[in-house]
Amino acid sequence: MSLPVLVAIVVLGIALSVAAVHFTGGSKTATLTDPDQALHRFAEDFPDEMVATVRLTADAKTAFLDLGRGRTGIVHSIGDCFLTRIVMAADVSVSRSEETNTIQLRLTDFTWKGGRFRFANAGDAQALLKALEARHAAREAA
Secondary structure (H helix, E strand, O other), X not given: OOHHHHHXXXXXXXXXXXHHHHXXXXXXXXXXXXXXXXXHHHHHHOOOOOOOEEEEOOOOOEEEEEEXXXXXXXXXXXXXXXXXXXXXXXXXXXXXXXXXXXXXXXXXXXXXXXXXXXXXXXXXXXXXXXXXXXXXXXXXHO
């Protein structure tokens, strides 16, 4: 078999495999339909946690849950699944973004570094930012 024919067969095979994965839902991204879905998903991994407030991002890919006692729960979509975390003051570095209603969150967790989160509601962004900054201020004062 000639090399050009072999290359064409391999390229076609890879393209068909990628297309099959995509069209069967393999490239689907999960989103949170409402705060209740975030609560249920978080409760699967942390059933004993009591959630006071749920704040969804504008793209519905992340939810931040106020757990009290200086802790925040996170439900974040990765592919078609959700990642859940509980973060504390020592785990988080947060800063304002130049975009309205947006915060940047950096985690010490090597499995997920955080990211940039935009909220539809300015009040949600400010409340989360204030809560996380207050935790940093308390930690730095100690």
